Amino acid sequence: MSTIPSQEATSLHPEIIERIRGLMPKEEHILDLADLFKLFADSTRVRILFALTKAELCVYDLAALLGVSQSAVSHQLRLLRNAKLVKNRREGKIVYYSSDDYHVDIVMNIALEHLKEEKGSSAEDLE
Amino acid sequence: MSTIPSQEATSLHPEIIERIRGLMPKEEHILDLADLFKLFADSTRVRILFALTKAELCVYDLAALLGVSQSAVSHQLRLLRNAKLVKNRREGKIVYYSSDDYHVDIVMNIALEHLKEEKGSSAEDLE
DNA sequence: TTTTCATATGAATTATTGTTCATATGTTCA
């Protein structure tokens, strides 16, 4: 994913490019952003995030709800935990997970809005 | 990515699960959401989206700005176009791209906020 | 302390995806 492109490109509008270059976020921040969105880019994780904004659930509950293995859920929860999108607390043997970030709900809803508008043009069923 | 899990899970709290199940969005919408976020989950596309909220740019400009091949940019632009996140207009030989959705800017900024808060706890440089 | 239960994790496998190279399409200008 990182070899030197041999088909290099030279800008057609160098002045504009220079101006934009000054406005771009630092590469580090771009990577962080992409990494964060990667977490929303998988249907299993989206469903986990959705469920956890509605209730505090244990791993087995999530596995049953989503119809995937306990292991798969656990692996995904670790990713979400590392990014501080979900938190957990232990009660005896059971570990309860819940949403740890109000942004999640907001972002999800904005995304759903975009989808509505996008499909709206072709006047499909939206419900 | 879709085989039947042999390590099946049974819920520990069936009543709660049933309640949540009723609140979950349709599978179709979940998949659409994940697909939409996939578009934000790549640093090249994030940079394209960022740049296009600042100015209208042609393919060569973007390639030069990002330091990637014209082909790579073009492939990515197609994905963004299909999702109606960017639009384009042709002027002679040149095709100008620009942002086609105000949500993009909003979502990006919310995500950046989350990152700030996430890192804030470890008091790192944020600038 | 042994057994059982809930969760976590490592390694392997499979699926997905981004980039490259080569080439096609479409537009302008000579």
Place this chain on the structure above:
DNA sequence: TGAACATATGAACAATAATTCATATGAAAA
């Protein structure tokens, strides 16, 4: 028309990432 230029696209390859299986950890109950 043909040459030159800007962009688009198909196929192949390389890199990532999600799931599975097997097993480890950690807590409670017997």
